[in-house]
Amino acid sequence: MSDRSQFAWTDLLWLAFLAGLAVLEPIREPHKQVILVGIGLVQVFERRLLGWTGLERGRVYMVLIKIGLATLLLPHTADVPINSSYYLIYYLPVITAAMYFGPLATVGWTAAACGAYCSFLILALQDYDLGWEAASELILRNLFFFLVAIVVNRFVTENRRQAQALAETNRRLELAQAEARRSERLAALGQLSAGLAHELRNPLGIIKGSAETLSKKASPAEPVTVELASYILGEVDRMNMLVSRFLDFARPLSLDTRLEPLPPIVDRSLQAAHERWPGAGIEVERHYAGDLPLVPLDADLSEQVFTNLAVNAYEAMGEKGGRLRVSIAPATSDGRRGVEVRIEDSGPGIPPELREQIFNPFFTTKKTGVGLGLSIVAKIVDDHHGNILVASPPEGAGQGACFRVFFPVA
């Protein structure tokens, strides 16, 4: 809304300016008025014209059209065009070029505008001689074109740079806020599940002990009792495993960090994932850089990170199989040196609207999933002062999901 009203304002100013030119001498020159209307139309529809032609080409056209219109205007505003006070209209293409292009191109376009203006000299020299005074006046006018071009270009470039820096800061802020929200949710849920899991352990132990006693004491003549006791034992084991995973996720981690090379850890994780689905037709591609620094890591916990990611990738590709691309390379993140591990699969990928949610505890889209895998991953990576990003298409090189885990070296 405010954008549109701003548009209307500048358009109105343009029209007022051109109307001002129209009522100044020479008034009874229809060509001049038509050209002024042309300039007005170009100015008002500039953005739309750029949209039609594509930005790069449109900008070139725009400056060319404006030089053309200025050059058309001059002969209709004075008997000797080069003397016309309307020569100032060349500031239009000069400033347009300064706003659209880099410094060199700006100077080039300004030279073109000067060339167009000075071309009227040829006409003038047929009837007049060029004295030093007139020549200085002409040179002065041209020099001022350059001065304005350079000043405007500097200003616009600086402005653009600041806007980019601001956008980058905003983006980082948003990321940090998302991260903080995630940590908060994790902490609250962590406490809750830790308490709950802890409370569940004792009764589970008692149920398990009782079921064991029951199955030992039951005589072979009571097969139903034995069978039921074995169900109880099986289910209790499952619940115990779940409780252990909750605790994994909820307990504050105590890291046992040592300087480790990442490739063997990643290899162990890939092996673990493969062992869970030995039959899956998944082709693993490894791209490990040669000059990898050692990273301060807790080997067991970081192995769990890659195992969870690899397991997710295997699950995403499923029975159809696919390609798992794992790369390890030196990287920097927020000015910190470190190592980045990328795990890309060729599965269905992650829809953009789910990208923030997948790290939430208990978020799962799988029938038998718990939804703790990625929250454990995020927690371990956080505790290593690293970061994890997910890039699903179109950013990732593969078609499926691409997880990027960064561990700093110091």
Ligand SMILES: Nc1ncnc2c1ncn2[C@@H]1O[C@H](COP(=O)(O)OP(=O)(O)OP(=O)(O)O)[C@@H](O)[C@H]1O
């Ligand atoms: N490589 C991937 N490709 C597609 N979707 C993925 C991938 N990795 C994770 N996801 C999505 O993120 C969700 C959360 O993953 P997460 O590992 O936290 O839990 P889960 O795998 O569902 O359960 P579990 O606790 O057993 O790991 C998944 O249910 C899935 O929808």
Ligand SMILES: [Mg+2]
């Ligand atoms: Mg998982």
